[in-house]
Amino acid sequence: MIPAPFAYARPTTVDEALQAIADGGEDVKILAGGQSLIPVMRLRLAAPETVVDLDRVDELRGVREDGDALVIGAMTTHADVLHDPLIGQYAPLIAQATETVADRQVRRRGTFGGALAHADPAGDLPSVALALDAEFVIAGPNGRRTVPAADFFVDYLTTALEEGELLVEIRVPKLAGQWGMRYEKFNRVAQAWSIVAVAAAVRREDGHIAEARIGLTNMGPTPLRARATEAALAGAEASAEAIAAAARSAAEGTSPSSDLNGQADYREHLAQVLTRRAVSAAAGL
Amino acid sequence: MTVTEEPQAASGTDTAPQKEIGQARRRKEDARLITGRTTWTDNMVLPGMLHMAVLRSPVAHGRITALDVTAAKEAPNVVAVYTGRDLAEEQGSIPCAWPVTPDMVNPGHPSIAVDQVNHVGEAVAIVIGRSRSAAADALELIDVDYEPLPVVLDMEEAIAEGAPLVHDSTESNRSYHFVFDAGEAGTGSDTEQAFADAEVVVSRRFVQQRLIPAFMEPRSVVVQPQGDNYTMWSATQIPHILRVMAAMVTGIPEHKLRVVAPDVGGGFGGKLQVNPEEILALLVARRLGKPIKWTETRSESLMTAHHGRDQIQYVDVAADREGNVKGLRVRLLADMGAYLRLITPGVPALGAFMFPGIYKFGAYRFECDGIFTNKVPTDAYRGAGRPEATFAVERIMDELAVELGMDPLELRRKNWINADEFPFTTVAGLAYDSGDYETATQEALRLLGYDELREEQRRRRESNDPVQLGIGFSTFTEMCGLAPSRVLGSLSFGAGGWEHASIRMLPTGKVEVVTGSTPHGQGHETAWSQLVADSLGVPFEDVEVLHGDTAIASRGLDTYGSRSLVVGGSAVVKAADKVIAKARKIAAHLLEASEDDLEFSGGKFSVRGTPGASLGIQEIALAIFAAHDYPEGIEPSIDAEATFDPENFSFPHGTHICAMEVDTETGFVKIRKYACVDDVGTIVNPLIVEGQVHGGLAQGIAQALYEEAVYDADGNLTTGTFVDYLLPSAADLPHFDTGNTVHEAPGNPIGAKGVGEAGCIASTPAVVNAALDAVRHLGVADIRMPLTPERVWRAVHAGGDGGDRAPDRTNAQAVDSAQAPAAGSQGGVQ
Numbered sequence A: 001m002i003p004a005p006f007a008y009a010r011p012t013t014v015d016e017a018l019q020a021i022a023d024g025g026e027d028v029k030i031l032a033g034g035q036s037l038i039p040v041m042r043l044r045l046a047a048p049e050t051v052v053d054l055d056r057v058d059e060l061r062g063v064r065e066d067g068d069a070l071v072i073g074a075m076t077t078h079a080d081v082l083h084d085p086l087i088g089q090y091a092p093l094i095a096q097a098t099e100t101v102a103d104r105q106v107r108r109r110g111t112f113g114g115a116l117a118h119a120d121p122a123g124d125l126p127s128v129a130l131a132l133d134a135e136f137v138i139a140g141p142n143g144r145r146t147v148p149a150a151d152f153f154v155d156y157l158t159t160a161l162e163e164g165e166l167l168v169e170i171r172v173p174k175l176a177g178q179w180g181m182r183y184e185k186f187n188r189v190a191q192a193w194s195i196v197a198v199a200a201a202v203r204r205e206d207g208h209i210a211e212a213r214i215g216l217t218n219m220g221p222t223p224l225r226a227r228a229t230e231a232a233l234a235g236a237e238a239s240a241e242a243i244a245a246a247a248r249s250a251a252e253g254t255s256p257s258s259d260l261n262g263q264a265d266y267r268e269h270l271a272q273v274l275t276r277r278a279v280s281a282a283a284g285l
Numbered sequence B: 001m002t003v004t005e006e007p008q009a010a011s012g013t014d015t016a017p018q019k020e021i022g023q024a025r026r027r028k029e030d031a032r033l034i035t036g037r038t039t040w041t042d043n044m045v046l047p048g049m050l051h052m053a054v055l056r057s058p059v060a061h062g063r064i065t066a067l068d069v070t071a072a073k074e075a076p077n078v079v080a081v082y083t084g085r086d087l088a089e090e091q092g093s094i095p096c097a098w099p100v101t102p103d104m105v106n107p108g109h110p111s112i113a114v115d116q117v118n119h120v121g122e123a124v125a126i127v128i129g130r131s132r133s134a135a136a137d138a139l140e141l142i143d144v145d146y147e148p149l150p151v152v153l154d155m156e157e158a159i160a161e162g163a164p165l166v167h168d169s170t171e172s173n174r175s176y177h178f179v180f181d182a183g184e185a186g187t188g189s190d191t192e193q194a195f196a197d198a199e200v201v202v203s204r205r206f207v208q209q210r211l212i213p214a215f216m217e218p219r220s221v222v223v224q225p226q227g228d229n230y231t232m233w234s235a236t237q238i239p240h241i242l243r244v245m246a247a248m249v250t251g252i253p254e255h256k257l258r259v260v261a262p263d264v265g266g267g268f269g270g271k272l273q274v275n276p277e278e279i280l281a282l283l284v285a286r287r288l289g290k291p292i293k294w295t296e297t298r299s300e301s302l303m304t305a306h307h308g309r310d311q312i313q314y315v316d317v318a319a320d321r322e323g324n325v326k327g328l329r330v331r332l333l334a335d336m337g338a339y340l341r342l343i344t345p346g347v348p349a350l351g352a353f354m355f356p357g358i359y360k361f362g363a364y365r366f367e368c369d370g371i372f373t374n375k376v377p378t379d380a381y382r383g384a385g386r387p388e389a390t391f392a393v394e395r396i397m398d399e400l401a402v403e404l405g406m407d408p409l410e411l412r413r414k415n416w417i418n419a420d421e422f423p424f425t426t427v428a429g430l431a432y433d434s435g436d437y438e439t440a441t442q443e444a445l446r447l448l449g450y451d452e453l454r455e456e457q458r459r460r461r462e463s464n465d466p467v468q469l470g471i472g473f474s475t476f477t478e479m480c481g482l483a484p485s486r487v488l489g490s491l492s493f494g495a496g497g498w499e500h501a502s503i504r505m506l507p508t509g510k511v512e513v514v515t516g517s518t519p520h521g522q523g524h525e526t527a528w529s530q531l532v533a534d535s536l537g538v539p540f541e542d543v544e545v546l547h548g549d550t551a552i553a554s555r556g557l558d559t560y561g562s563r564s565l566v567v568g569g570s571a572v573v574k575a576a577d578k579v580i581a582k583a584r585k586i587a588a589h590l591l592e593a594s595e596d597d598l599e600f601s602g603g604k605f606s607v608r609g610t611p612g613a614s615l616g617i618q619e620i621a622l623a624i625f626a627a628h629d630y631p632e633g634i635e636p637s638i639d640a641e642a643t644f645d646p647e648n649f650s651f652p653h654g655t656h657i658c659a660m661e662v663d664t665e666t667g668f669v670k671i672r673k674y675a676c677v678d679d680v681g682t683i684v685n686p687l688i689v690e691g692q693v694h695g696g697l698a699q700g701i702a703q704a705l706y707e708e709a710v711y712d713a714d715g716n717l718t719t720g721t722f723v724d725y726l727l728p729s730a731a732d733l734p735h736f737d738t739g740n741t742v743h744e745a746p747g748n749p750i751g752a753k754g755v756g757e758a759g760c761i762a763s764t765p766a767v768v769n770a771a772l773d774a775v776r777h778l779g780v781a782d783i784r785m786p787l788t789p790e791r792v793w794r795a796v797h798a799g800g801d802g803g804d805r806a807p808d809r810t811n812a813q814a815v816d817s818a819q820a821p822a823a824g825s826q827g828g829v830q
């Protein structure tokens, strides 16, 4: 379909972008890769007054190191994330999940920041950001603030981003020690969204699991941590039996929806199976 | 641009001229089709062209109580707005060309609703704007009030006593009741008796879910008025049929209407239609005297282009304990949707004759109810009736095998037609032309590596592996080459099944072939060029194939039902024969020889016994263009045309075997290996044949595993985008091991049987049989298509067939008999 008419701004710096957002009127939408926003506009489910396109804001692109953290610019495309050596080294979980996002064309345009700001419960990157304890750097009319992942995802398609604000970059702690990571995605066809997915990062020490971080995709209106399983795994033996036992509580505290791809109980079951598989793989079993 | 190498022919000596037929020529049309630098209808821009946008009903069933278009009329760049009332007098009815029974009820199908809407997506108003976006914007300014009527979605509820009616004008939601009884037709014995005498009866209920053809190029139409003449470009499979029908619907005289199907990007039966929007564009062009364009969005396409399948099948098979099948009984409920479109009612009737498959049933009875519901109409979709029939028989054969404790392949072998029994007249009265099921099966088993996989299956079962393996068969046949015109007449079809071709020999020796079989992606240009290159002995590159424009290809019946090569290609060959016959007279004259002494080979006439005396057909084309010297009493032309009407259908067959992994923990199914050996008769181009098989397999597998059009309780299409209507991509499909046996079709000069639908017809039951074979030992007797992971998981863990999807739960209760042991089963082995 054809989007309703809108005004269009194409700033080249974050400051200009903030100004354009402030000047844009009642309903302003930020355009990153457009892979979620444009379909919604074409279906006329959104009809913003102004679209502020970040495509030319170069300072928002790229991955760099900053001490103990990786800093990923909001406008870094999925394709660039996939091939980034720093991410490959310090956060391979992000690359693994990104590789399952849609297809080449979409990954070429869609952005890391756009996917997180969109906060689709079936999106693959929010649970990864949550599992990695990422931090979100947000710029607004009153300067910058940093929000931890646990506070960033507020509800279905809703984040801590306020009107007039812009997601600038995402800081991902470099994980120290022996970490293994695995993203287990379950969908019906290769290029589809997750029915359920599990992001696992596991630190092993002397045949034991010292620490496990588990993010759940599409198990509720926001990404979730499988806290009960994480607790059961902390200090557990790195054995198939121990992991299987811990994974049984993976769906605790979740509230998955029911839709064409699965009823809630099926999703809860999948969360357990996928958690077991993801943790086992991350633990090198 | 990529340079493509021509693969070398597999055989052929150095001296003999290389035959084109059998060569894996790369398709000459592909570069322009793939790059899109071609005449897709939506690429067309005409001076002064206006754009049409359609306001569609958001309710499935309701009366229009108010419709206000004032604001839309005043919107910027809007030229006109029309409602159903504005066009009621002139819009006629979308035609239905297949009244399958004399008393079939057809309530008529307005292109735009006047008082009442009967499915979501039905047109209620159209805006004509100077740009596409102006027209789309103005749609939002139209106000419509609907008084809701009860929505009829479930077929079994629709024909229950006291059910609300889709159409006030009808007495029930049943459009027709069609019966074929072999006993009455004299092609079989009494069915009831066969069942009464049977030692074993197995009964099942299968659901053929609703599918969406999902062609790649959306539908698009441009109409240009010129005085009282009209040219319509449309992304259609059927320009010839569309021209006749549009003339009849609108009253525009046929000779004043030219229809052009330029390059068309797929159809799968979905563009075998006379669309409401085509008629509306024509009506508006007539009113305004300006060119009108309409191109649908993907959402409109999924919601309003006709759907396919949607049948409930009650199938009973009767057999003795040794596994000899005796009788087959089929009761079908076929969802017509809200209206009868071009061949809506005929699709199940087309399948009626194929339920017996390749087996020697003694008795057969088929009954079908065509039922109205508040959904978009169904109509042709790749295979049209035959995939449904093949599914039913290939599934029930497996069920019978289980009941008898027999190997499913042994049961098939015991009952199929043997190679020495062709031609064989089946219990449905069809004369199967040729084939050899055993040889195809042996080859398919070899390609699959059957024994090793069976061994692995055993191992996985024994070790209780979470991933189980199953193997499923489909030994299928189909009727193709639609069709003998007299047979179509006997089935009350509104047209014939012949095809037409003409050949124009240009002065420089180049050849124009005009075919009436309009392609929409099949590769006719390449295959027809190969046919003509061999027939006339001219280079492949010297042949151009013209099609799709009723002003150029005056006669034709277009492309569907795997008919193009069988019928259309045969017409081309017949026309080439006539060209040669005409050229022979001129050659004899110019070579001063008797016609009887002339030999035609490799494009040359030569005089027997006179070495060196020869004349090429391309030289003759120039000579007859000049026409300075030609025999008395003949016309100065070697151009010719031919119409071919086959006397029988052709019957491709094949053995498809699927090996399937089922993850019992998640329900995820994954095809491990797929092997098939198809007999499609003579293979003109192996590359095209393989391409057709691959595409067909993808579609048939997709029915088994991925695709389903789901409506919610209010009649909204839940699967309204490709996020929810799942199409597989290459990443989801296995490598296909394909092979062929060749038994020429005796009914046409090429010996071809048709390949367009084979993969799609054959594969679905093989896939489902394979999945069931993997988990039957866990207590699963059936799983409803598509085999979503959730359904498989539920079937494995809770028994049952996995039920319906969530929004459709109400229907799930009806799915019961599938897993119940055969009602009325009188025998049965353990």
Ligand SMILES: Cc1cc2nc3c(=O)[nH]c(=O)nc-3n(C[C@H](O)[C@H](O)[C@H](O)COP(=O)(O)OP(=O)(O)OC[C@H]3O[C@@H](n4cnc5c(N)ncnc54)[C@H](O)[C@@H]3O)c2cc1C
Pocket: A029, A030, A031, A032, A033, A034, A035, A036, A037, A038, A054, A074, A075, A100, A101, A102, A103, A106, A109, A110, A111, A112, A113, A114, A115, A117, A118, A120, A122, A123, A124, A125, A161, A165, A166, A167, A168, A191, A192, A193, A194
């Ligand atoms: C066919 C298809 C399949 C897909 N499959 C998957 C999949 O399997 N898994 C998956 O995770 N995703 C999938 N996606 C979504 C894809 O990952 C998108 O790229 C992503 O969701 C949005 O990123 P974008 O850059 O395109 O953002 P846009 O569409 O441009 O924006 C999305 C939303 O975020 C807001 N926004 C964007 N950037 C900022 C910013 N810097 N600050 C504040 N707000 C911002 C926008 O205003 C908008 O509301 C798919 C998309 C398509 C089209």
